[in-house]
Amino acid sequence: MTQWKQIQQLENRLLEHVDYLYDDNFPMDIRQGLSSWIESQDWEIAANDESMAAVLFTNLLSQLDRVRLQEQNFLQRHNMKIIQQQLQVKYATNPAVMARVISTCLREERRILSSACMQEQGPLEKSLQNSVAFERQKNMDNRVGLIRASVQLMDQAVKYIEDIQDDFDFRYKTLQSRDPRPNSETMKQEVTRLQEMLNRLDFKRKEILSKMDVVIKDIDDLMTSQLNPELQDWKRRQQIAAIGGPLLTGLDQLQSWFTLTAQSLFQIKRQLDKLVELVVKVTYESDPIPLQRPQMEERIKYLIYHLIKSSxxxxxxxxxxxxxxxxxxxxxxxxxxxxxxxxxxxxxxxxxxxxxxxxxxxxxxxxxxxxxxxxxxxxxxxxxxxxxxxxxxxxxxxxxxxxxxxxxxxxxxxxxxxxxxxxxxxxxxxxxxxxxxxxxxxxxxxxxxxxxxxxxxxxxxxxxxYNLLTDEPRNLAFFGNPPRATWSQLSEVLSWQFSTFAGQGLNREQLTMLGEKLLGQHASCSEYQVSWSKFSKENIPGKPFGFWMWLDSILELIKKHLLPVWNENFIMGFVSKEMERCLLKDRRPGTFLLRFSESHLGGITFTWVEHNDNGEVKFNSVEPYTKNRLSALPFADIIRDYKVISDGVVPENPLKFLYPDIPKDEAFGRLYNSQPSKVHPYIASTLIPISELRSHASTTPLSCQSPEPPMTPGEFNMLNEHLCFDIDTVTQPHFTELLFWK
Structure with a gap:
């Protein structure tokens, strides 16, 4: 099942987060129409490789052409043509940006799918996706909009004051140009009218300055109580996204708020400059502009200064x-x-x-x-x-x-x-x-x-x-005395590593197993404090490596060699040997499970259960497969072709049922690599992993490298007609594994 089909089966709550990923930068129509093709490309590499990004961009346009021509609905064809044109305009000169956008969307889809597999979100993710945040942003939008509207109205008020002043100035100069007659009734009326106009002008100047003062205080409060906290929240979310957390969004929204606020401040600054021009033309005793403007201008400059610096x-x-x-x-x-x-x-x-x-x-x-x-x-x-x-x-x-x-x-x-x-x-x-x-x-x-x-x-x-435990932007002495993390914090971040690097996070059972490995008896306490040294520096008891080194090697192994098997949830993972036996002891013979090695860095093994004739239960484990061996043979093919030679019996595959009781071929069938050789006229060859089961009573040293199996000469000759030795021999407490070419 494609990732996109899995996405479409999510509940509405999670689909809302998916909807948020797609916009004009990468429309959902493309994701829907080209889902399989998109998921088969390596967008992460293309995001950092211009030539590869250009090839993928060209191929994407070709794929869109193909889908558009096959579309029967005229309206859909038209919409796809528009989308295609928009993509060409947007990304033709910078296709790597498109690759980054698609890579981010796919990665976040995987994270959302991973969170759906968990019964509940961790505390960090909950805090980042709180519905209160959406309400807060709505409130911010409304407040910024109201401030912009108030500033626009002040523009009209300043224009009205300019009109009143121009009228007053004209009448006053006209009156001065006349031959004054003190006792003239007309003169008295004109003087009275001018006084009324001056009073109104003074009132309007005081009114606009009062409105400016209110708006400046609103902007100051907006920046202090909302805009700066929103910026700090984004920076904190950037830290969390850097270590595998939820997709970082919201910078465009922040830019909108910052830009609108800056526009308001600069507009008020221009309005103050305009008032100064008006004062040059007309002023009077107790004129409020010369008295209040300098202080207001300093406040405006201060706010602009801090807004720009923080932007x-x-x-x-x-x-x-x-x-x-x-x-x-x-x-x-x-x-x-x-x-x-x-x-x-x-x-x-x-x-x-x-x-x-x-x-x-x-x-x-x-x-x-x-x-x-x-x-x-x-x-x-x-x-x-x-x-x-x-x-x-x-x-x-x-x-x-x-x-x-x-x-x-x-x-x-x-x-x-x-x-x-x-x-x-x-x-x-x-x-x-x-x-x-x-x-x-x-x-x-x-x-x-x-x-x-x-x-x-x-x-x-x-x-x-660092980014889990502090929001300080530059505490370079952090590791001089590093704080502890609670297991609930750390387990969430560890799950993010698997969703980021392996495509699927850890479920509750897997996290519990990891907790037991790291914390022992304290694993059940989510608030148990884990030290930096225990996480990264100290060796696991009895092992030459630490917890994080062991876990990181597993991540690398999954990413490079086990992704298909991991994403199908076939790997139980972090189960201990003791728990492994408890799980298998009551299962049918041939039931096996897959787990990561506790003794090898970056190793995976499988253990199966057998029952003797007398009813005794036996557990057999193969030596862990590491990256060197998995580079030669896909793990699913190893499961399919694995054979055991025991007590002279012709090799057979002991792996029958994936725990708890899934038939092996039913589980792994679609993952088998069954491509035949295309080189003719040569006979096709197959690499087969075979283990030699050695009896506990045998006196042969376990380190023996002899490839000769315990069988009769006749049986060996018959087998040798089909198999060729001398490929690899690996010893372990119960098995020697031999790789054969068939």
Whole structure:
């Protein structure tokens, strides 16, 4: 079943989240019409490969053409033609953006499907999807709209004051030009009329200044109580999205609020400037404008200053294109990308903002390793034609190099490990508009810099721990005394890793098993505190590796070799050997289950149950399969072709039923790789995994590498006509597995 068909079977609550993913950037009509084709492409790689993205973009248009021509409904054909034209306009010059959009949608779909498999959402995800947030945004929309309407009305009020003043000025100058006759009744009436006009002008000036004061206070309160908290909420959600949490949305909405608020502030500033012009023409004793305007103007400048400074944000945190799902880890000598954005859209500043990026700005030397940016670190912000016209700049080819000191040292005198050192990237620009000059600065979330890919798992553990437990934007000393995480927090993030990297998160039973492995008897307590050291640094008792290293190796194994089997929920996963036996002991002979190895990094094994003639239950486990062996043979094919040689019996497959009682071929049939060889006239060959079951009474050492099976010479000759040895021999407590070419 395609991912899209699974999506369509979700309950309405989750379908609403799916609906939120699709807009003009990637219409749902395309997702529906090309579902199978879309899911068969590698959009993640294309998002960071311009040439591949261009090929996929061309292919997508061709696929749309094919579907459109097959469509019988005229209206649907017309709509698809419009969509096709819109995509060409939007992405023709930047197809990688389209690839990123589609990749994000597919990844978020997987996360939604994963959450549907869990009985309830975790605390972090609940907090991010609270319905109160939607009400809060509605309230924000209404309030920003009311402020804009009030400012527009003040524009009309200023125009009305200008008209009154022009009329007064004309009458006053006309009166001055006449030959004055003090006793003239007409003169008295005109003077009285002018006085009334002046009184009205004074009233209107005071009224407009009072309205301005109210609106300025409203904007100040809006920024303090709503706009800034919304920005901080977005930044917190960006942290959570970086470590695999829900899709980050809302930046366009924030930009709308920031832009409308800035427009209101600049419009009030222009209104104040207009009032100054009016004062130059007409003023009088106790004129309110000269008295109140300077203070108001300072308040307006202060609000503009803080609004613009806070609108300069990192839209895309630093990330290596080779590891798009693990941002905030940078390897020296490898290019990485990052993107900053100004949330205020003002035509006056288009193409004028030059952004400079600096690594570890103002960081004192000696505490951590020192790095510098090799490539060009300055670019001009540009308008994104393919989005909503925001002003942004993307640095795509940044690269770090470590500083070497005269004595040959590298400058790391601290007690922290390389993957616990935190660094940051800062961005600076100078903003000038309408007589105001504002220095802008923002910075990335803390980064981990590695020099070897083997440090990647440890670096990612640090990134997860930091962004899970703090919303501080730049606490570089975090790992000097790292806080603890509750198991409920940590388990949710671990499930996100599986939904992000393996397409499907962990269910409650799997998380319970993981909890038992990490916490032992405390696993049932969701609020139990887990230390950073226990999670990432300490070895599992009796093992040469730690908990996170073990789990990360499993993620890599699933991603590269076990995805189809994992996504079908065939792998029980983290069950212990003891629990495995409890589950299998009462099952039919040949029932087996799949679990990850507890003794090998990145290994998967299967155990099956057998019953002796006397009713005794036996459990047999094959030595774990690791990436090296799975690279040669797909795991589903191993399940299908696996054979055991025991006591001179011709090899047979002992695997009959996937736990609890699913016939093996019924479960794995659609995953088998049954493509015949197309090379002629050669005889087709098949790699078959075979284990030699050795009797416990045998005196042959377990490390024996002899491929000779325990059978009669006649049986061996018969078998040898069909099978060829000398491929691989692996020993273990109960089995020696032999790989045969058939």
């Amino acid at each position: 300069f944000v990192v839209e895309k945190q630093p990330c290596m294109p080779t590891h798009p799902q693990k941002p905030l880890i940078i390897k020296t000598g490898v290019q990485f990308t990052t993107k900053v954005r100004l949330l205020v859209k003002l035509p006056e500043v288009d193409y004028q903002l030059k952004v400079k990026t600096t690594f570890d700005k103002d960081l004192p030397p000696g505490r951590v390793r020192q790095f510098f940016i090799l490539t060009n670190n300055t670019k001009v912000m540009d308008i994104e034609d393919y989005s909503n016209g925001c002003l942004s700049v993307e640095f795509r080819h940044l690269q770090l190099k470590e500083k070497k000191y005269i004595n040959g040292t590298k400058g790391n005198e601290g007690l922290l490990s390389v993957t616990e050192e935190l660094h940051y990237l800062s961005f600076e620009a100078c903003f000038t508009v309408q007589g105001l000059t504002i220095d802008l600065e923002t910075c990335s979330l803390p980064l981990v810099v590695i020099s070897n890919v083997s440090q990647l798992p440890g670096g990612w553990a640090s990134v997860m721990w």
